[in-house]
Amino acid sequence: MSSAQTEGLRARKKRAAREAIAATARRLFAERGFDTVTVAEVAAAADVSEKTVFNHFPTKEDLAFAGRENGLEQLVADITQRPAGASVLDVFRALTTSVIDNFVIPGNEDLLAVAKIIRNSRTLQERLTVGWESGAAAVTAAIAQTTGAAEDDLVPGIVARTLWWTHRSIFLHALHGLLAEEDRDQLVVRLRDAADRAYDQLASGLGNYGRRS
Template sequence: MATKAKPGLRERKKQQTRLAISQVATRMFIERGFDHVTIAEVAEAAEVSVNTIFNYFSTKEELFFDRGEEGVEALCRIIKERREGESALDALHRVFRQVVKGDSGPLRVQNMKPFIATIEASPALRARARLLLEQSEARLAQTLIEETGLQPDDPTARSVAAMVMGVWWMLIQDLQARVLRDEPDSKFRPALLRLGERGFELLRSGIGDYCLRKKSPPPPAK
């Protein structure tokens, strides 16, 4: 398997600048509220020009959701990397369990609360979150079309993507509400897992083994 080339020095510096701007902006947005901070104030605090900020971020909302593209691609990546013998739903269900049970690392809910609270307090950020959800659904449908080899206008892929995103969004909203209520880990994990298991059970009754990755045939005997 080919290894991904490491970014050059210039690209690394650009990534560092982008991250530095984002960290300053996020701190200001959380402390003062998204709608009460201007791009000019972020630029001054980050010691860059306003034009520099717009070189890295097209909108103020993108500056807050600086990892929005990763979120849009998250479910697609899980499906593309599904194991042999796994369907799209199998892979999503497996990763959901790993995350909620802590098998893939802890859910740092203490870090989530200020971020979530900032979104809830801003109509602009709530609208942006909804847009990211719509983009995620569109990308998921496209990935399913690519992985199944069906036609671009295939209605099954769009239907499956809409169903999956409906359950996924429900789980995100439930987690966010529990984080804002300061529910202890011992309470929110079992509750979220129970909700997710029921959601995936219902999805499986409708989707089944759609987008199954077949197992590779064994090598011929010598």
């Protein structure tokens, strides 16, 4: 077996072990609540050592948000590899549309399970906010890289946070609607309308937004 094949196998085994641990943790968190479950209990239920859990997830909170990093990595890739003529706003508009199409319309069960876990844990709610700021920093770096902005230019950060929080706001409303078991068709219509109006407003500029006649 070649070195490349060996590394590929190791990577697959590592990913499978990580996913199994995360799935076990989500099940326990859903059954008993995030704050009452210990990492040792997750390790025992997953039939691994506590050290193995920490090798994959540095903190207990990371267990609840497993997989989030993949979405952020894909967003950064979409920004840095966007085709000629496509703006950063276009990338975010497509991302929001994708979330509605792939998660809201089918009512993704894994997403709903994580949302319920977070809803019942103040610790995770606070960690979520920290994670969003970390995501905004990654998006800022991607925008700065692709626009050739100077190191001390504040504009990439402002643009990143404006678009990132626009998407996150719509995403949060989607979760709240799903958790409240809102009529799915009505929820989708409401989210699409909000997304279109928000991104259209940002696309045309905010100069006249809120200006009183």
